[in-house]
Amino acid sequence: MIKVDFTNVMVDSIGQRGLKSSDYELINYTLAFRKISSRSYAELGFLDLWKQDLSEIKRLGKYASGFDNMIILGIGGSALGPRAIMEALKPFHNFKAKPKVFIYDNVDPLTLSEILDLVDLKNTIINVITKSGSTAETMASFMILWQSLKDKGLDITKHVIATTDTQKGDLRKIVNDYKLMSLEVPSNVGGRFSVLCAVGLLLAETIGIDSTELLKGVSDIDAICLNDNISTNPALRFALTCYLLHTIKGINMTILFPYSDQLRRFSEWFCQLWAESLGKEGRGLTPYPSVGTTDQHSQLQLWMEGPADKLVVFIAIDDYGRDITIPSIECKFNDFANQSYLSGHKLSNLIKVEQEASEIALTKNSRPNITIKIPKIDAYHFGQLFSFFELCTAYTGILLNINPFDQPGVEEGKNLTYGMMGKKGYDAKRQEFEEYRKMKRLII
Amino acid sequence: MIKVDFTNVMVDSIGQRGLKSSDYELINYTLAFRKISSRSYAELGFLDLWKQDLSEIKRLGKYASGFDNMIILGIGGSALGPRAIMEALKPFHNFKAKPKVFIYDNVDPLTLSEILDLVDLKNTIINVITKSGSTAETMASFMILWQSLKDKGLDITKHVIATTDTQKGDLRKIVNDYKLMSLEVPSNVGGRFSVLCAVGLLLAETIGIDSTELLKGVSDIDAICLNDNISTNPALRFALTCYLLHTIKGINMTILFPYSDQLRRFSEWFCQLWAESLGKEGRGLTPYPSVGTTDQHSQLQLWMEGPADKLVVFIAIDDYGRDITIPSIECKFNDFANQSYLSGHKLSNLIKVEQEASEIALTKNSRPNITIKIPKIDAYHFGQLFSFFELCTAYTGILLNINPFDQPGVEEGKNLTYGMMGKKGYDAKRQEFEEYRKMKRLII
Numbered sequence: 001m002i003k004v005d006f007t008n009v010m011v012d013s014i015g016q017r018g019l020k021s022s023d024y025e026l027i028n029y030t031l032a033f034r035k036i037s038s039r040s041y042a043e044l045g046f047l048d049l050w051k052q053d054l055s056e057i058k059r060l061g062k063y064a065s066g067f068d069n070m071i072i073l074g075i076g077g078s079a080l081g082p083r084a085i086m087e088a089l090k091p092f093h094n095f096k097a098k099p100k101v102f103i104y105d106n107v108d109p110l111t112l113s114e115i116l117d118l119v120d121l122k123n124t125i126i127n128v129i130t131k132s133g134s135t136a137e138t139m140a141s142f143m144i145l146w147q148s149l150k151d152k153g154l155d156i157t158k159h160v161i162a163t164t165d166t167q168k169g170d171l172r173k174i175v176n177d178y179k180l181m182s183l184e185v186p187s188n189v190g191g192r193f194s195v196l197c198a199v200g201l202l203l204a205e206t207i208g209i210d211s212t213e214l215l216k217g218v219s220d221i222d223a224i225c226l227n228d229n230i231s232t233n234p235a236l237r238f239a240l241t242c243y244l245l246h247t248i249k250g251i252n253m254t255i256l257f258p259y260s261d262q263l264r265r266f267s268e269w270f271c272q273l274w275a276e277s278l279g280k281e282g283r284g285l286t287p288y289p290s291v292g293t294t295d296q297h298s299q300l301q302l303w304m305e306g307p308a309d310k311l312v313v314f315i316a317i318d319d320y321g322r323d324i325t326i327p328s329i330e331c332k333f334n335d336f337a338n339q340s341y342l343s344g345h346k347l348s349n350l351i352k353v354e355q356e357a358s359e360i361a362l363t364k365n366s367r368p369n370i371t372i373k374i375p376k377i378d379a380y381h382f383g384q385l386f387s388f389f390e391l392c393t394a395y396t397g398i399l400l401n402i403n404p405f406d407q408p409g410v411e412e413g414k415n416l417t418y419g420m421m422g423k424k425g426y427d428a429k430r431q432e433f434e435e436y437r438k439m440k441r442l443i444i
Numbered sequence: 445m446i447k448v449d450f451t452n453v454m455v456d457s458i459g460q461r462g463l464k465s466s467d468y469e470l471i472n473y474t475l476a477f478r479k480i481s482s483r484s485y486a487e488l489g490f491l492d493l494w495k496q497d498l499s500e501i502k503r504l505g506k507y508a509s510g511f512d513n514m515i516i517l518g519i520g521g522s523a524l525g526p527r528a529i530m531e532a533l534k535p536f537h538n539f540k541a542k543p544k545v546f547i548y549d550n551v552d553p554l555t556l557s558e559i560l561d562l563v564d565l566k567n568t569i570i571n572v573i574t575k576s577g578s579t580a581e582t583m584a585s586f587m588i589l590w591q592s593l594k595d596k597g598l599d600i601t602k603h604v605i606a607t608t609d610t611q612k613g614d615l616r617k618i619v620n621d622y623k624l625m626s627l628e629v630p631s632n633v634g635g636r637f638s639v640l641c642a643v644g645l646l647l648a649e650t651i652g653i654d655s656t657e658l659l660k661g662v663s664d665i666d667a668i669c670l671n672d673n674i675s676t677n678p679a680l681r682f683a684l685t686c687y688l689l690h691t692i693k694g695i696n697m698t699i700l701f702p703y704s705d706q707l708r709r710f711s712e713w714f715c716q717l718w719a720e721s722l723g724k725e726g727r728g729l730t731p732y733p734s735v736g737t738t739d740q741h742s743q744l745q746l747w748m749e750g751p752a753d754k755l756v757v758f759i760a761i762d763d764y765g766r767d768i769t770i771p772s773i774e775c776k777f778n779d780f781a782n783q784s785y786l787s788g789h790k791l792s793n794l795i796k797v798e799q800e801a802s803e804i805a806l807t808k809n810s811r812p813n814i815t816i817k818i819p820k821i822d823a824y825h826f827g828q829l830f831s832f833f834e835l836c837t838a839y840t841g842i843l844l845n846i847n848p849f850d851q852p853g854v855e856e857g858k859n860l861t862y863g864m865m866g867k868k869g870y871d872a873k874r875q876e877f878e879e880y881r882k883m884k885r886l887i888i
């Protein structure tokens with residue numbers, strides 16, 4: 001089971017910048033818990049994903065695994081979730097196994113051109129993922145792929161799996177009319193909370209990750225994180241800690257700092273979840289996607305000596321699965337003498353020591369930090385990580401008194417794009433756009 | 445030439461949160477310029493890289509290009525620079541051409557194990573990069589590779605190119621004693637400012653990028669950015685803008701938001717440069733590595749409606765090099781009717797419109813933003829981008845009255861690691877580490 005070490009947010013550890021036990025009693029966190037447990041938001045459906053029926057996902061995953069290439073079309077949670085799963089549980093997958101997986105989460109013309117050069121569509125399965133069924137970026141690339149399949153005389157019903165809302169939306173209508181293979185995003189699961197439904201699990205099954213294990217992790221961590229006891233519920237305590245550090249101590253950034261290359265993309269998944277859920281009404285905690293030890297040589301300077309506005313959340317791995325011993329180099333010039341202190345240590349020892357050293361250094365500088373300890377990065381524990389952070393996010397949003405499940409701030413940009421692309425009903429936005437282009441600019 | 449649009453940081457554009465022209469006159473920016481032009485920091489050597497002799501880099505690049513695999517060992521600037529170049533100028537390189545490039549910038553044992561599984565060392569060139577010649581992470585992996593080469597009976601002098609300080613350090617000594625192939629990091633160029641010396645250019649030449657073109661871009665942008673006229677010098681104006689927004693308007697985060705997958709890794713390179721240079725003495729601007737359109741579905745909500753503490757720096761691309769037209773889908777059910785507004789547009793048009801739409805939306809919400817316009821992502825213009833941001837960073841640091849070239853905050857973590865790994869002279873740090881481990885913890 002993952003464990004969370006809260007020592008270094010407390011006053012005993014980091015002094016004045018830390019929290020007192022009594023601070024935690026200032027907040028009615030039972031209320032926050034009840035809002036979750038009573039399902040007072042429609043979007044809490046992610047809490048039920050652990051008990052979903054996986055048979056269709058497994059069946060289509062097996063089908064997809066027979067192809068040479070898989071192209072995933074999706075953006076936001078529809079891409080970040082699958083990518084996090086692949087990078088964590090099948091590192092270097094594309095160098096080692098089939099189908100090669102290309103996740104296209106943009107409308108960059110160069111990227112799609114390159115992908116289309118690399119794959120033979122005859123041997124390619126396309127998984128188009130959009131909950132709403134009308135996401136502009138995803139549908140644009142889907143239309144391109146649809147036409148490309150047609151142009152090559154390939155059968156859409158054999159090359160496309162659509163992952164979309166159970167009943168609503170344009171993509172679901174297309175699925176029904178053309179009898180496409182499809183999987184469901186439950187209507188009560190938001191995009192950024194959707195990794196553990198078909199959105200992430202189809203790719204998992206396709207490349208040989210057991211989604212049953214992922215969900216077992218989810219159900220086990222949820223059993224611990226769905227109660228209002230902050231001495232035993234790490235997710236609620238995490239949320240409260242973020243809330244208190246923010247409101248009392250001015251901490252407004254949350255750095256996710258896993259000491260594993262495999263979790264780099266998980267950091268990015270977290271950043272969407274955290275930013276889009278919590279950044280609204282002038283409030284919010286800004287995330288930062290990091291990875292150790294790498295960012296010790298990039299960001300650590302800023303976290304140590306820059307503004308005291310950050311909470312660093314380490315993820316420490318116990319068992320890396322594989323290991324290498326740093327050798328003792330025997331050579332006539334004795335040139336490695338200054339490096340001999342490394343000899344005989346395992347790389348896993350070095351990386352673990354560096355994680356702890358960063359923890360100590362930050363603590364000595366009164367910089368609050370939390371360490372999540374994960375026994376190993378396998379499907380079971382990775383499922384726990386996902387659900388843990390989803391719950392942390394929901395709890396934190398409720399404590400901040402904002403709705404963690406909407407994203408009203410992205411509408412304006414969408415509407416302006418609709419206007420310029422000529423969508424019906426958006427003429428006023430087009431006009432606004434054109435006015436903007438006429439403005440005098442300060443360009444040098 | 446890259447151009448920078450400063451319209452949307454001004455009061456005319458974003459209202460009260462914007463700057464007035466007169467604000468710029470409050471600051472003695474000529475002084476900042478003089479500190480650069482008079483070379484008052486030893487580390488300003490990066491300004492001379494445009495005139496370096498490239499012949500040895502080109503020669504060794506040609507040699508390296510004959511291998512099937514290249515492993516780069518380096519961390520921080522030694523990895524971020526080369527990776528940014530490869531991803532920007534040779535996207536999907538590892539899917540298309542040799543040598544396959546693996547950049548190992550960690551001590552994660554799983555990653556190195558996987559890389560060693562994937563390559564045959566017989567056909568592999570190793571580029572070990574550390575300016576100091578003693579970076580623990582880099583030397584640990586170098587020792588492993590050294591021994592692996594020996595174990596396989598391979599000749600170190602044929603499989604290793606060392607990139608390190610011209611004269612100083614353990615790695616330079618090893619180079620001299622063993623007559624290894626080597627390239628130089630000039631002693632007056634710091635790690636995070638080193639991309640345009642052999643650190644980045646060897647990889648460039650190895651995979652077919654003309655480093656002469658990169659440097660031509662550098663010299664052309666420098667000609668514009670090395671003067672004290674803020675009406676014509678975009679780098680100095682950028683720095684002043686960051687400084688003024690920070691000190692007058694409370695903007696403490698800098699988001700780099702290029703609308704191109706190719707620049708994702710460039711964003712990460714920027715984040716090291718910005719964070720490590722500017723984050724000290726309790727001050728600093730926190731960077732965020734982003735990419736558009738992707739992060740419209742991840743971070744934009746927070747930037748639009750979260751705390752008004754961010755400057756968004758767009759990078760807009762004029763020519764994407766390749767393009768695809770979104771087709772009109774003819775089908776019996778007319779199911780794509782709601783998407784027909786996309787038909788006939790080029791993907792490049794969609795991504796450009798989305799960039800501008802985000803710019804307008806942020807501006808309407810009084811969120812300051814700058815747009816850097818780059819004609820296309822080729823070696824010439826990419827060289828400009830690198831040098832532009834290096835100069836911006838130097839100017840900003842000087843305006844903030846901090847030394848942008850040191851990183852004192854990372855020493856403590858290093859020393860603690862030395863202690864635990866048993867390096868001579870660090871016993872006190874080991875003791876401190878062990879004391880820390882004995883402390884009572886709050887783990888749930």
